[in-house]
Amino acid sequence: MNYEDTKTQRQSGSAVRIRFKSGPLCLCIFLSLWFLTASASAHHGNSAYDEQARVPVKGTVTEFVWTNPHAQIYMDVKDKNGKVVNWGIETNSPGILTRAGWTRRSLKAGDEVTIILCPAKNGAPVAYIGSGDPGTKVIFSDGRELDFKDRTAQ
Amino acid sequence: MQYFLAHSIALVATLTFAPLEMPQAAQTQSTFNAHDLSGAWQFAPGGGGQGPGDNFPSLTPWGRAKYDANKPGYGPKAAPGGNDPILKCDPMGIPRILFVIWPFEIIHIPGRILMFFEGQHTIREIWMDGRKLPDDPDPRWYGYSVGKWDGDTLVVETIGFNEKTWLGAQGQPHSDQMRTIERYRRVDHDTIEFNLTIDDPKTYTKTWYAEPRTIKLKPGVEIPESFCVASEEEEFAKRIREPAARQIGKE
Numbered sequence: 220m221n222y223e224d225t226k227t228q229r230q231s232g233s234a235v236r237i238r239f240k241s242g243p244l245c246l247c248i249f250l251s252l253w254f255l256t257a258s259a260s261a262h263h264g265n266s267a268y269d270e271q272a273r274v275p276v277k278g279t280v281t282e283f284v285w286t287n288p289h290a291q292i293y294m295d296v297k298d299k300n301g302k303v304v305n306w307g308i309e310t311n312s313p314g315i316l317t318r319a320g321w322t323r324r325s326l327k328a329g330d331e332v333t334i335i336l337c338p339a340k341n342g343a344p345v346a347y348i349g350s351g352d353p354g355t356k357v358i359f360s361d362g363r364e365l366d367f368k369d370r371t372a373q
Numbered sequence: 374m375q376y377f378l379a380h381s382i383a384l385v386a387t388l389t390f391a392p393l394e395m396p397q398a399a400q401t402q403s404t405f406n407a408h409d410l411s412g413a414w415q416f417a418p419g420g421g422g423q424g425p426g427d428n429f430p431s432l433t434p435w436g437r438a439k440y441d442a443n444k445p446g447y448g449p450k451a452a453p454g455g456n457d458p459i460l461k462c463d464p465m466g467i468p469r470i471l472f473v474i475w476p477f478e479i480i481h482i483p484g485r486i487l488m489f490f491e492g493q494h495t496i497r498e499i500w501m502d503g504r505k506l507p508d509d510p511d512p513r514w515y516g517y518s519v520g521k522w523d524g525d526t527l528v529v530e531t532i533g534f535n536e537k538t539w540l541g542a543q544g545q546p547h548s549d550q551m552r553t554i555e556r557y558r559r560v561d562h563d564t565i566e567f568n569l570t571i572d573d574p575k576t577y578t579k580t581w582y583a584e585p586r587t588i589k590l591k592p593g594v595e596i597p598e599s600f601c602v603a604s605e606e607e608e609f610a611k612r613i614r615e616p617a618a619r620q621i622g623k624e
Contacts, residue, residue, distance in 0.1 A: 265446050267453035267617040287599045288492075289609050307613040314475055314491050314597045339617040340453070347617075350474070371594050 268337040268347040273354045276338075276346070280330040281305060285323040288312040292326060292334070292357070296344070304344050308336060311349040311367060318371045319350070331360040405562040407525035410486070413594040414565065415476040417587040422447045423472045424541010425569060425583035436576035439536075439546035448543030453618035457544070458537060460610065462601035464514035465492060466538030467531055468553055468569055468583075475599070476591050486520060486527070494600045499529050506532055512549050514538060527557040540571070548575035563590040 278294035292308040310316065313323070326332070334357050336346035348355035350367035357365040420427055427448070432440055444455035459465055465473065475491035484502040489495075499520040510517045510533030517533040531553045540547055551573040558566045569583040 265453075265617075266451040267446070267614070284609075286602070286605045286609070288601055288606075289613075291609060291613060293612075307616070309609075309613050309617075312475065312491075312599060314599050317597060318594065341617070341619055341621045343616040343619060345613050345617045371591055 265347060267339055267341075269340050270337045270347070270352050272337055273335050273352075274338050274346075275333050275335050276306065277331075277333045278306060280326050280332060281328055283323070283326040283328075285313055287314070290316055292348075294332065294334070306344040306346065308334060308346045308348055310347070315350055315367070315369070318369050319365075319367045320370050321365055325365055326357070333358045405559060407559045408522060408527075409481065410479040410527065410557065410559060410565065411481055413476045413478045413591040413596065414588045415474075415591050415594075416472060416567070417589050419584065419586050421472065421584055421586075422541060422543045423469075423474065424539075424543050424545060425468060425472070425571065425581065426541075427543070429545055430577040430579040430581050433574075433576060433578060435548070436546055436573075439548075439576065440544065443539060443544035443546060445539070445542060445544035447541075450544055454615075455618075457542070458539065459601070460606070460614070462493070462603045462606050463537060464495065466514045466534065467497065467516055467518075468555070468571070469539060469541055470495065470497075471555075471567075471569075472541060472586075476594050476596065478596050489596055491596045491599045494596075494598060506530060512536070516551075516553070525558055527555075529553075529555040529557070531555075546576055547571070547573050550575045557588070564588070 276294075276296055278296035280292060280294045282291075282293040284291040284293070290310045290313055292310065294306050294308070295303045296306050298304050311319075313321075316325075334346075334348060335355050336348045337352050337355060339345045348357070348367075350369070353367075355367070443450070443457075445451060445457055446453070446455050470490050470492050471477075473492045477488050477490040477492070480487040480489060484500065486499040486501055488497045488499070490497065495515075497515050497518070499518040501520050503521075504519055506519055507517055512535035513533055514535060514537065516531040518529050518531040520527055520529040522528070532551070534547065534549055534551050536547065536549050538547070539545060551571060553572075554570045556566075556568040560566050565588040567586045567588050569586075571577070571581040571583065573581075
């Protein structure tokens with residue numbers, strides 16, 4: 220499954236336009252995305268990102284930056300022409316991530332991951348994932364996931 | 374029959390002993406000192422877009438000009454990019470830092486209450502030794518705060534602000550004439566009710582009564598080192614924020 224088109228639309232409930240190479244599995248994913256999209260509430264509030272969209276992007280982590288107030292994930296992603304593009308993904312502060320069970324070692328260069336993200340509206344290879352946008356997360360190739368649920372919440 | 378008998382005994386036992394246990398559990402949970410707010414706390418999710426509220430009083434012409442110049446990333450004026458002072462790690466100030474999505478610790482020491490915010494790793498002091506507010510305070514990011522107990526409510530009055538901070542992420546402005554009054558009332562072990570009034574006649578035509586909010590205890594949370602470091606933020610802006618905010622078609 221390659222991410223092929225970063226364009227998004229902000230139309231009633233239908234926010235993501237993506238094409239997949241394989242059939243039924245991707246239909247399932249698309250329907251899941253549609254559900255997530257329809258039910259997602261955008262709280263992060265950074266207007267540069269399409270927070271109604273939840274787009275899966277697969278790639279190889281190149282760097283995980285553990286700095287306050289925005290940790291960052293960088294990863295190489297193949298576009299539709301096979302060209303590798305390095306994506307930058309903004310996420311929460313180390314404090315929030317720690318309370319969600321992350322550590323500075325949660326991601327490392329070479330990890331194969333799929334990230335469910337809110338892409339930039341302008342189509343640049345940058346995106347947001349975090350506690351403000353439920354449904355965004357990191358999925359490892361072995362199925363493990365990193366999400367943003369506060370494990371200290373009462 | 375044996376089955377019925379066993380269940381009847383279990384039911385009677387449950388009804389007999391449950392009332393004895395429940396008040397004990399409730400009592401443990403309700404044991405707290407209303408004048409001791411020690412611990413890590415965080416605002417429960419609420420409206421207001423990480424600020425005092427979505428609705429605010431009419432602006433004066435001075436306030437309107439300042440509001441128009443503010444370009445927030447949140448709320449009705451939201452646009453990519455913008456000039457939110459925190460993008461350069463400027464101190465958030467009072468009251469904004471209270472509303473962010475990070476916890477803060479309340480620490481009682483003789484003569485003072487300290488608030489230690491995870492946001493920007495900041496300590497704010499509230500003088501509790503009966504002193505008056507200064508007549509001519511230097512302008513500060515966090516102002517000058519004195520507090521007192523009114524029954525079980527901690528009342529914190531602050532003046533002496535600079536004009537550089539926003540009241541919330543939506544870009545509402547204030548002037549150096551702002552006076553804030555915060556009220557904290559611990560209503561149970563885990564909960565503080567919070568009220569805030571903002572008086573700033575240079576910016577707003579009326580007193581702003583912020584939306585009441587709830588603050589919840591966060592047991593076991595340690596405030597990590599969480600400075601906002603301008604050089605790191607600048608690097609982040611170059612790599613992610615600016616590409617995300619760039620207008621389509623412009624490189």
